[in-house]
Structure formats: C-alpha cells, structure tokens
Amino acid sequence: MIDLIKNLPKAELHLHIEGTLEPELMFELAKKNSVEIPYKTIEDIKKAYNFTNLQSFLDIYYAGANVLQTKEDFYALTWEYILKCVENNIIHTEIFFDPQSHTTRGISFETVLSGIKEALEDAKKEFGITSKIIMCFLRHLSQEEGFKTLEEALPFKKDIIGVGLDSSELGNPPSKFEQLFKKAKDEGFKIVAHAGEEGDVSYIYDSLDLLKVDRIDHGIQAINSKELMQRLKEEQIPLTVCPNSNIELKAFESYKEHNIKKLLDYGLNVTVNSDDPSYFKGYLNQNFINIYENLDLSKDDIIKLVKNSFNSSFLDEGTKIKYLKRVDEVVNNFKG
Ligand code: HPA
Numbered sequence: 001m002i003d004l005i006k007n008l009p010k011a012e013l014h015l016h017i018e019g020t021l022e023p024e025l026m027f028e029l030a031k032k033n034s035v036e037i038p039y040k041t042i043e044d045i046k047k048a049y050n051f052t053n054l055q056s057f058l059d060i061y062y063a064g065a066n067v068l069q070t071k072e073d074f075y076a077l078t079w080e081y082i083l084k085c086v087e088n089n090i091i092h093t094e095i096f097f098d099p100q101s102h103t104t105r106g107i108s109f110e111t112v113l114s115g116i117k118e119a120l121e122d123a124k125k126e127f128g129i130t131s132k133i134i135m136c137f138l139r140h141l142s143q144e145e146g147f148k149t150l151e152e153a154l155p156f157k158k159d160i161i162g163v164g165l166d167s168s169e170l171g172n173p174p175s176k177f178e179q180l181f182k183k184a185k186d187e188g189f190k191i192v193a194h195a196g197e198e199g200d201v202s203y204i205y206d207s208l209d210l211l212k213v214d215r216i217d218h219g220i221q222a223i224n225s226k227e228l229m230q231r232l233k234e235e236q237i238p239l240t241v242c243p244n245s246n247i248e249l250k251a252f253e254s255y256k257e258h259n260i261k262k263l264l265d266y267g268l269n270v271t272v273n274s275d276d277p278s279y280f281k282g283y284l285n286q287n288f289i290n291i292y293e294n295l296d297l298s299k300d301d302i303i304k305l306v307k308n309s310f311n312s313s314f315l316d317e318g319t320k321i322k323y324l325k326r327v328d329e330v331v332n333n334f335k336g
C-alpha cells in the first residue's frame with residue numbers, strides 16, 4: 001500500500017509556500033540577506049519546531065519568513081517545493097501565499113508574486129506540474145488592511161485564482177471579514193478559508209454563510225455538530241485536512257485519535273494535504289502514510305482521498321478528467 005500511496009498521482013490543495021521553507025534555505029537566505037535569526041545551527045532550528053498550538057507555530061513561521069527578501073528568494077523557495085512535488089508525485093498544486101507577511105516588511109506584492117509565479121511556470125515546462133495561486137489574508141490584521149491587499153492584488157488578477165483566510169483563528173472569526181470576501185467574490189476570486197482548525201463549528205458555519213467559501217481549510221471541528229456534518233455531506237463542501245499539521249499543533253494527541261477516517265466514512269468530501277511541511281515533519285506522501293498506518297484506511301479510502309483532491313481543485317473539468325484517468329491507470333496497473 002505504501003508503494004501505491006507513493007505512486008499515485010496527487011493534487012495538493014492546502015499548502016502555504018512560506019511553510020515549505022527548509023532550515024537549510026532559511027540559513028542560506030539569512031546569511032545572504034543579513035537577516036538575524038535566533039538560531040546558530042540547523043539543529044537549533046529543528047529543536048525550535050516543537051509546538052503547543054497554532055499560535056506557537058505562527059510566531060516561528062512568521063520569524064522564518066523574514067529571510068525572504070528578493071524575487072529570487074521566492075523563486076528558490078517555490079522551486080524547492082516543486083522538487084518535493086516531483087518526489088511526492090504531486091501533479092497539481094494550489095498554493096497559498098501570505099502577501100501581508102511580506103508587504104508589511106516593505107517587500108512589494110509584485111516581488112513576492114513574480115518569484116512564486118516564475119517558479120510555477122518553470123515547473124509546468126520542466127515537469128508538467130500544473131498549479132494555481134491563492135492569496136491569504138492574515139486574520140489577525142484588520143479588514144481594512146485586507147482591503148488594501150485586495151487592491152494591490154487586482155492588477156495581478158489573472159495570476160491569482162482565489163483568496164483565503166489564515167493565521168490566528170481564535171478571536172478572529174469570519175464575520176470580521178464579511179465585506180472583504182464579498183468584494184473578492186464580486187471580483188471573481190474563488191473563496192476558501194481556514195475554519196474549524198482550532199475554532200468551534202460557528203467558524204465553519206460563518207465561512208459557509210458569510211464568506212460563501214468554495215472549500216473549507218481544515219474543518220476538523222465539524223465533527224462536533226451532527227447538523228453541520230449533514231450539511232457538509234449534502235453540499236459536498238471540500239475539506240482540506242492536514243494530518244501532520246493537526247498532530248504537530250496538538251489538535252489531536254496522536255494519529256490514532258485523528259478524525260479524518262470518521263469524516264470520510266460519514267461521506268464528507270475530505271482531502272489530504274501537508275499545510276506547512278517543512279515545519280510539520282513531512283510532505284504529502286508522509287501525511288498519507290501516517291494516516292494509513294494509524295487509522296485502518298483501506299485501498300479504496302486512499303483512492304477516494306486522492307480523487308477528492310482532483311475533483312475539489314480549481315482545475316477545469318477537462319483537466320480534472322484527464323488527471324482522474326491517470327489515477328485509474330496507476331491503480332489498475334498496481335500489483336499488490
Ligand atoms: O495551519 C495554519 N493555520 C492558520 N494559519 C496558517 N498559516 C500557515 N499555516 C497555517
């Protein structure tokens with residue numbers, strides 16, 4: 001089964017590009033750009049990746065992102081992730097970036113976006129990997145600041161498929177951003193939002209009803225409301241679940257406690273993703289392997305999870321069908 005997991009062509013729908021910054025590149029860029037980081041060695045960095053909740057991670061994640069300064073840095077960051085896509089058989093990826101983490105440090109929106117975009121264009125040329133870019137608003141900042149960022153994004157609309165909402169969930173509910181997301185939707189952006197990672201089911205309801213999301217990022221707290229579970233099932237709202245992230249940020253005590261199999265068995269449209277793989281001990285295949293080894297997932301469960309990602313992507317229908325056929329081919333040729 002592990003061989004099948006590794007060989008299946010996959011899509012990734014919940015991946016923060018800043019969360020793919022490996023310690024080695026962090027060191028290299030810190031030196032090149034003369035940015036102070038509070039670590040002397042790579043080992044020091046790895047030791048610091050010991051989180052108690054979402055905020056304890058975010059503090060370290062934003063500090064790490066400070067080493068990213070030039071377009072070439074964003075290109076290098078994205079290219080390293082693309083090489084992981086090749087290793088993990090990810091043939092389509094929809095990546096998040098946090099423009100405000102960079103524009104608030106004086107780095108221009110265009111610098112960030114163009115570095116990411118050029119690496120993704122090269123990924124298509126070199127490996128045939130397709131991609132979409134989603135920009136996330138930081139929910140610990142104000143809606144007003146979000147509006148400024150949306151304005152900055154408008155000249156680059158053709159390069160950005162959607163908008164999302166990330167950062168500190170508790171105390172920053174979707175209702176804080178209702179007007180911003182209405183404007184983004186009117187502008188034609190797809191809508192996603194982190195909801196129900198740490199927040200209760202009201203964050204998921206409000207993402208659906210106020211922000212009008214196309215997908216929910218995480219959504220694991222949905223299990224606490226039968227009514228919400230029923231609705232998510234009926235409407236087949238995609239949930240981009242991130243198992244390693246949930247364990248590292250202590251949403252569950254262990255993989256055996258993770259609820260992804262329960263969500264899947266209930267009939268929800270669940271997908272598997274790596275979130276911030278450099279910080280959470282593993283890229284996409286490792287997320288699949290961890291849940292497979294701990295939760296009694298069947299071969300059909302794995303195939304369903306993989307197909308859900310393609311079906312829930314923002315790809316056109318023709319490309320989805322082409323990719324789903326590639327999944328079937330690998331399944332049909334798989335012996336074991
Ligand atoms: O898992 C996450 N949750 C919220 N914000 C984030 N920013 C990067 N990763 C995350």
Ligand SMILES: [Zn+2]
Pocket residue numbers: 014016166194217275
């Ligand atoms: Zn996330």
